[in-house]
Amino acid sequence: MWNDYSEGKQTYKQLANKYHCSLRTIQRYIQKAPITQLKPPESKYLNLIIDTTFFRREFGVMVFMDTNSKKVVYYQIVKTEKDIYYKVALNRLREKGYVIQSITCDGRRGLLKDFMGTPTQMCQYHxxxxxxxxxxxxxxxxxxxxxxxxxxxxxxxxxxxxxxxxxxx
Incomplete structure (x- = not known):
């Protein structure tokens, strides 16, 4: 069930239908599931897509995904979207030995420049x-x-x- 929820991008309602139980039962199972650690990418070279999504006014998740491995390599819970959060996260990845080859982001003014010479572009959707x-x-x-x-x-x-x-x- 956890894999369906976390990797299959299933909603609680879809899982309740699939496993023939109530929505509340699904919520309890998901809340009790152990939090898994991110698996590091196999390559030290990263091409990142970075963005922050807000679910409530002051509750957002900043996510960095490597386009080569299609894996999330970094995430952080945030209250606001600030350029400094992105820069700190990129520095943490560099400290772990990753080489950031490119960044695709939503086009915030501060994000499209000043990333230590890393090629940066705005995503096509934005x-x-x-x-x-x-x-x-x-x-x-x-x-x-x-x-x-x-x-x-x-x-x-x-x-x-x-x-x-x-x-x-």
């Missing part, structure tokens, strides 16, 4: 989200409609193809 915020759902102008179409192709385009689409637009 790039598209920023563009979409500036456009209406049903944009009136032809230019707005075209820009929306180009933005949607970002995740499937090569860098050159995307630049060409923008240039042609």
């Amino acid at each position: 790039q598209v989200a920023i563009i979409m915020r500036g456009l209406r759902k049903k944009h009136q102008s032809q230019a707005g409609k075209e820009l929306k179409e180009i933005a949607i192709t970002l995740k499937n385009s090569t860098k050159n193809k995307f630049y060409l689409n923008l240039y042609d637009w």
Whole structure:
């Protein structure tokens, strides 16, 4: 049950249906489960995706995942999202001997610079989200409609193809 919950990303309701018991029973089992330690990645070279997700106003989880191994290599419970938390976490990974080859993050101003020369980029989801915020759902102008179409192709385009689409637009 714990593996289904933690690795299979199952909700309490889905687990209750699968194991034919109440939602409360599932919650009790999960709360009693021992907390497992993160398994260190096999390679010392990391390409990280980093982000913080908030579940309540002052309860968030900052997560660092290695794209090569698809494993979480660091997490921390936080009350706010501050650049210093990310920098401290990166330093802890470096102190353990990991070489951080690249970082993909949500585009916070402080995160996209000053990571000790590590190549850093904004994730495509956040790039598209920023563009979409500036456009209406049903944009009136032809230019707005075209820009929306180009933005949607970002995740499937090569860098050159995307630049060409923008240039042609």
